[in-house]
Amino acid sequence: MFTRKRKFYTPFLSVILILVLFVVMSSSNIINIHRTTSSSTNSPSASYQRPNTNPGISVSRGTDPYENRQAFKNKLVVIDPGHGGDDSGADANGLLEKDIVLDISFRLNTILQRSGISTYLTRTEDKFIGINDRFRAANSKNASIIISIHCDWFDDTSHNGTSTLYYTSSNKQTGKLNDKEYAQIIQDELVKILGTSNRGILRRTDLGVLKYSKMPSALAELGFLSNKHDAELLASDSFRQKAALGLSRGIKKALINLE
Secondary structure: OHHHHHHHHHHHHHHHHHHHHHHHHHHHHHHHHHHHHHHHHOOOOOOOOOOOOOOOOOOOOOOOOOOOHHHHOOOEEEEEEOOEOOEOOOEEOOEEHHHHHHHHHHHHHHHHHHOOOEEEEOOOOOOOOOHHHHHHHHHHOOOOEEEEEEEEOOOOOOOOOEEEEEOOOOOOOOOOOOHHHHHHHHHHHHHHHHOOOEEEEEEOOOOHHHHOOOOOEEEEEEEEOOOHHHHHHHHOHHHHHHHHHHHHHHHHHHHHHHO
16 A cells, blocks of 8 residues: 555656746746846936037026027027137137137027027128128117127236126117126126136127117127136037027026016
8 A cells, every 4th residue: 555655646746846846936037037127227228318419518408497489589689709700809729719709609599599589690600790790780680689709818817707798788779678787697697607707797888799789789708718727618619518508598588688
């Protein structure tokens, strides 16, 4: 009897052992699969982020506090890149003012147009444009505002930082915003983003673009080409893009304040 029981139970026990082993191995695989899946969702490839196309600037949407397409309707912004052609503007540390401001103007133009703002550039190439032609273009097109873009220069190379120039604190023919208020808006937004030394806003009565334009006007001096540190910033792609962004935010806020 004992022998017969061994013959009967031995295959049966073998089947049970095989089933138990199969269950254990299956459970182990499920655990491993779960662990692999969990860890992959935290990996860099699983949380892909859009590449930053503007060096030094966040590309996250909804960060512009002055995005207001309704206020931008039927508004025209004239962008005036200073100098050009035979007039190179400031020339120091291997850089030419005319080239820097044209590059920044193109960047600014792109940002504004993406927000639905109509624009006009007084020059789009390395060409000399007279002062009269600059403000006359803005006046003839009934622009809402004009921004003139420049770099600064001084004999004392220790001078550095950003300033914005204006002509008058009285209202002109267009809108409720005067030059001084407009210049302050531009200055605040530029310094906020650039992090440069704040030289404030300055009144100038000898600049035709500011004096003879019929709409709020401002002239931004982004930095000193004569200062080595400022020149290094102005030569960099990221700084130029930041300057364009700061200008765009100042312009948008000014357009809103025109209402």
